[in-house]
Each structure stands twice: as structure tokens, then as C-alpha cells.
Amino acid sequence: MMNDNNMDTVTLGMGCFWSPDALFGQMRGIIRTRVGYAGGTLDQPTYRQLGDHTETVEMDYDTRILSLENVLDVFWSNHNPFNINDYKGRQYQSLVLYRGQIQLNVIHGVMKIREEEGKGKPDTEIAPFNRFYPAEDRHQKYYLKRYPSAIEELSKLFPSPQELTNATLAARLNGLAKGYTNLRTILDEIRTWPISEEEKGNLLHLIQRIRW
Numbered sequence: 001m002m003n004d005n006n007m008d009t010v011t012l013g014m015g016c017f018w019s020p021d022a023l024f025g026q027m028r029g030i031i032r033t034r035v036g037y038a039g040g041t042l043d044q045p046t047y048r049q050l051g052d053h054t055e056t057v058e059m060d061y062d063t064r065i066l067s068l069e070n071v072l073d074v075f076w077s078n079h080n081p082f083n084i085n086d087y088k089g090r091q092y093q094s095l096v097l098y099r100g101q102i103q104l105n106v107i108h109g110v111m112k113i114r115e116e117e118g119k120g121k122p123d124t125e126i127a128p129f130n131r132f133y134p135a136e137d138r139h140q141k142y143y144l145k146r147y148p149s150a151i152e153e154l155s156k157l158f159p160s161p162q163e164l165t166n167a168t169l170a171a172r173l174n175g176l177a178k179g180y181t182n183l184r185t186i187l188d189e190i191r192t193w194p195i196s197e198e199e200k201g202n203l204l205h206l207i208q209r210i211r212w
Contacts, residue, residue, distance in 0.1 A: 006064050007031060010071060010103065011038050011129055013054040013095030014079040018142040019178065020057040023078060025141075026175020028189055029066025032166045033059045033174075035142075036134040039095050039125070045133055054095045058132050068103060072096070072110045081122040094122065097129040140165040143177035149211040150177070157206070169203065176212075183207070 014020050017035040025033045035057050042051025061071065081094030098104045107126060115121050134140075141164065144150055150173060151164075158164040172189070175181045190203050 006062055007060050008063050008068065008103075009058065009060050009099065010068060011056050011058040011097040011132055012071075012075050013039065013056040013093055013097075014075060014081075015055070015092045015094075017055040017057050017135070017139065020078075021141065021171075022143050022175045022178035022180055024057060024059050024071070024074065025171030026178075026181040026186075027066065027074070029062050029064075029070075030171060031060040031062055031168055033057055033171050034132075034134055034165050035139050036132050038097055038129070038132045039127060040090065047136060047139065050091055052090050053133070054090050054093050055135075056095065056097070056132070068106045069110055072107065076110075076114060076119075076122055076124075081124045094124040096124055096126050098126065099129045134165075137161045137165075141170050141174040144170060144174040147177055147210065147212060149209075153206050153210050169207075173207070173210075 012020065021033050021035050024030055035055070037045040037050055037053035038056045038058070040051050040053035042049070042053060045051050045053045059071070075096070079094065096107055098107055104126070111121065138145070140161070144154075154164060154167070154170060154173070158167050158170065164170050169190075172181065172186045176183060176186060187204060187207065190200055190207075193200065
């Protein structure tokens with residue numbers, strides 16, 4: 001679909017990771033999303049034993065369509081970094097893990113613009129990315145998995161849990177299941193994907209067979 005020169009990755013924490021997975025997954029330009037644990041020091045964290053890690057969503061995006069500035073604007077506009085759900089602690093904290101100096105420069109630039117716009121300086125931890133531990137399968141595409149018909153149809157294309165987690169289509173439909181987008185928007189986008197007309201037709205028919 002694209003080469004690695006057009007792809008970038010960012011890891012963000014903004015509260016419980018289910019909703020951010022759906023929020024970013026429905027955005028055009030997002031290639032894939034996955035939820036997991038990052039930012040801490042515990043080796044092999046789990047949902048029940050997070051240690052000092054934070055719930056995060058990690059996403060790969062097409063830089064020709066979506067910029068890091070766009071991603072960060074959505075990030076800071078969709079959670080309260082000063083007080084996430086009245087919860088104190090690292091599990092649900094506001095967190096940006098950057099990969100390299102270029103990303104760090106962009107992050108500081110977006111923060112400066114938001115301050116100049118009167119939105120305040122966010123109480124967000126900014127730290128270098130170290131390692132991301134994928135969460136258990138039941139947390140991946142959480143809202144989509146509440147629709148058995150969707151999983152039944154998608155399993156024909158993505159037979160393994162990892163394939164489903166990494167699928168752009170699953171990311172879009174997870175956003176639909178949460179209510180962040182609508183079916184027409186997804187169908188219209190698929191018609192623009194650089195795949196054959198036959199493949200497009202198959203995807204469109206598959207989606208329209210799903211019982212929501």
C-alpha cells in the first residue's frame with residue numbers, strides 16, 4: 001500500500017486505551033493501531049500487573065495524508081491531561097513517547113501554539129520511546145469485538161488475532177463501532193485505496209454484510 005519512507009509511528013497515553021484506539025483508528029491516514037503498555041520499567045507488563053507503565057495507543061500513519069501535528073491536535077483536544085477521570089497514577093496518565101529529535105521538535109512546537117491560543121500548557125509527560133508491550137488480544141479493537149457478526153466476517157480476511165489488530169479496515173470499523181465515524185465515510189475511503197477494483201468490491205460487500 002505504501003513504502004516505509006511515508007510512514008511514521010507515535011505512542012500516546014490519554015486514559016483508558018480502548019477509546020483512543022477507536023478515535024485514531026477511524027482517521028484517514030492512520031495505517032494501523034494497537035494498544036499496549038509503555039513508558040515504564042517493568043519487563044513484560046500485563047493488564048493486571050502494569051507496574052509503572054501507562055496504557056497507550058501506538059499508531060503507524062501515512063505522513064502524506066496525516067502529519068504528527070494533526071495527530072497531536074487530536075490527542076490534546078480529546079482528553080484532559082490535567083485530570084484524567086479523577087485518576088492519579090501512571091496507568092491513565094497523559095503521555096507522549098517520541099522517537100527522535102524531529103518528533104520532539106514537533107511536539108514542543110504544537111504545545112507552544114496551543115499555549116499561544118490560550119489552551120494552556122498541558123500536564124503531559126514527554127519522554128523518549130523505549131519499548132511498547134502489546135496488550136492482551138481482548139483489549140485490541142475492543143469496541144469492534146462487541147459485534148460478533150463483524151468479527152465473523154473479518155476473520156475471513158484476517159484469520160489471526162495479530163492480522164486483525166494490524167488491519168487498517170479493522171481500525172476503521174472499530175471507530176465505527178464506537179461511534180466516531182459512519183459507514184458511508186468508510187465505504188467512500190475504501191474506494192480510494194490503491195488496490196484492485198475486485199479487491200475493493202470484495203471489501204465493500206463484506207462490510208455491508210455485517211450486522212451492527
